[in-house]
Amino acid sequence: MYQLVLQFAPWSDRDFEALVRLEDELESVVRAGEIDGHDAGSNEANIFIHTEDPAAVLQSCVPVIAEAGLMPSFSAGCRLLAQDAYSRLWPAGDVSPFTVA
Numbered sequence: 001m002y003q004l005v006l007q008f009a010p011w012s013d014r015d016f017e018a019l020v021r022l023e024d025e026l027e028s029v030v031r032a033g034e035i036d037g038h039d040a041g042s043n044e045a046n047i048f049i050h051t052e053d054p055a056a057v058l059q060s061c062v063p064v065i066a067e068a069g070l071m072p073s074f075s076a077g078c079r080l081l082a083q084d085a086y087s088r089l090w091p092a093g094d095v096s097p098f099t100v101a
Contacts (some may be wrong), residue, residue, distance in 0.1 A: 001050055001051070001052060001080070001081050002050070002051055002052065002054045002078045002079065002080055002081065003036070003048055003049070003050060003078060003079055003080075003081055004033065004048070004049040004050075004051055004054040004057055004058060004076065004077075004078045004089075005046050005047070005048055005049075005076060005077050005078065005086065005098075005100055006026075006046065006047040006049070006058075006061060006065070006074070006076050007044055007045070007046050007074070007075045007076065007077070007098075007100070008044065008045045008046075008070055008073045008074055009043055009044035009045075009073055009075070010043045010044070010073060011040055011043060011044050011045040011073070012043045014045070016040055019038055019040055019045045019047070020038070022047070022064070022065075022068055022070070023035060023038050023047050025064050025068070026047065026049075026061055026064055029060045029061060029063075029064055030049060030051075030057055030060060030061065031060065032051055032052065032053045032056050032057050032060075033049045033050055033051025033052075033053070033054075033057045034049065034050050034051070035047065035048070035049050036048040036049060036050050041101070042101035043101075044100075044101055046100055050081070054078040054089060055089065058076055058089055058090060062090075074090065075088070075090055075091065075094075075098065076088070076089045076090035076098075077089055077090075077098030077099075077100075086098040086099065086100070
C-alpha cells in the first residue's frame, strides 16, 4: 500500500475551506484508493490518499485539480507506507526531492 500526497505550494493565500472543498471533489473521482485526510501549514497544503496504484489515482485527480486552477502550484509524490522517503510523481520528469513539511 502506498501513500500518495497531492501537494499545493504556496498555499498561504488560500483558505482552509478551499482545501476541504477540493478534498470533497476528489472523493468523487478516487476509485482505486481512499482519501486519508489533509493538512495545511508551512506555506503548503497536502491531501493524503492510500492506494495500491498511485499513478492511476494521480491520473484521476489531475482533471479536478486543473478545473480548480491549481496546476501551477501542484506537485505529487508517493511512498510505501512502511517507508519514509517519497518519490516524486508530478511534475513528470522533475527529479527534485519530494518532501512533506
